[in-house]
Amino acid sequence: MMNSLMIAKTGMTAQQTQLDVISNNLANVSTNGFKRSNAVFEDLMYQNLRQVGANAAEQAELPTGLQVGLGVRTVATSRQFTQGSLQQSGNALDLAVNGAGFFQVEMPDGTTAYTRDGSFQLDAQGRMVTSSGFPLSAGITLPPETTSITVSSSGVVSAKLPGTTQPQQVGVLELANFINAPGLEPLGQNLFRESVASGNPITGTPGTQGMGTVMQGYTEASNVNVVQELVSMIQTQRAYEMNSKAIQTSDQMLQRLSQL
Incomplete structure (x- = not known):
């Protein structure tokens, strides 16, 4: 199975978590003393298909390698303790x-x-x-x-x-x-x-x-900035749509292969 399907799946899962955090921020916009959070992501392990610096020939080393990432995951929610008004x-x-x-x-x-x-x-x-x-x-x-x-x-x-x-x-x-x-x-x-x-x-x-x-x-008052959260929501939605599009494209490529 193409790695792109699972990679895009991790991207959609991460953006779902981001949307959950944003929704919680907006839900508490009127909560006294509430401190907003944001999701923190990190990339997953890489498939090292070509080692950087390996010998390509006698007295010749590869200047770059070939590493394929396997997606993203959510590692934390960072809370900001800036003072509200x-x-x-x-x-x-x-x-x-x-x-x-x-x-x-x-x-x-x-x-x-x-x-x-x-x-x-x-x-x-x-x-x-x-x-x-x-x-x-x-x-x-x-x-x-x-x-x-x-x-x-x-x-x-x-x-x-x-x-x-x-x-x-x-x-x-x-x-x-x-x-x-x-x-x-x-x-x-x-x-x-x-x-x-x-x-x-x-x-x-x-x-x-x-x-x-x-x-x-x-x-x-809460330190949630509604405008900032709405902008983050739009960015999250677009990222989710792009990962969804990657899954659709991978599926179309697999269909093409099955027709050969």
Whole structure:
């Protein structure tokens, strides 16, 4: 069977994966703190039919060889952690990180997850939790009689109580950062988990040790650029069509051979 059939098949499979990644980016264009991904490809092994540098004759070497590639495969999805635009919400519980860093979230199994989505809410116990109900690792709990909440750029959370003139400090937010943030493992629900590739978390006060600052009343939008994704979608579609055309051409050539 002609190699071109299988080679084109690997190309179509790769472009299908690329389209899946693009579709996921577009689906999350309105997701707070979402970071876009792109598929990474590499070529497959080669059939070495003529070794480059081999002796062609006495005192003569081949300047080029004859290697036939066997296609392409998807090896990774690379996530880009560029910051999305900050949008003012007016909600006192909405927080955004202006710069590097992640909010730390406590999971039900006791482990820590990380997120850029700072659209927090209060649960029945007065704890600051994510939209999925996971509390912040800092364990910030607001008194039931709280009338207003203030979060400073350095992460200090204060609550205003009735009959008092000065806000009462109820906790301090710490951010976490990673040497290789794209190596974080996505969990869904706007959460990430550390991995061997990401390295251990580096925690610190917002505004120090390279951490970003906290902005109250803002949310971080997705960093997906719709125009860029649509252009990538068109390129993917054209590449898929060309690989499909290669299969059709190979089939026509095989039909011609069978007629001889």
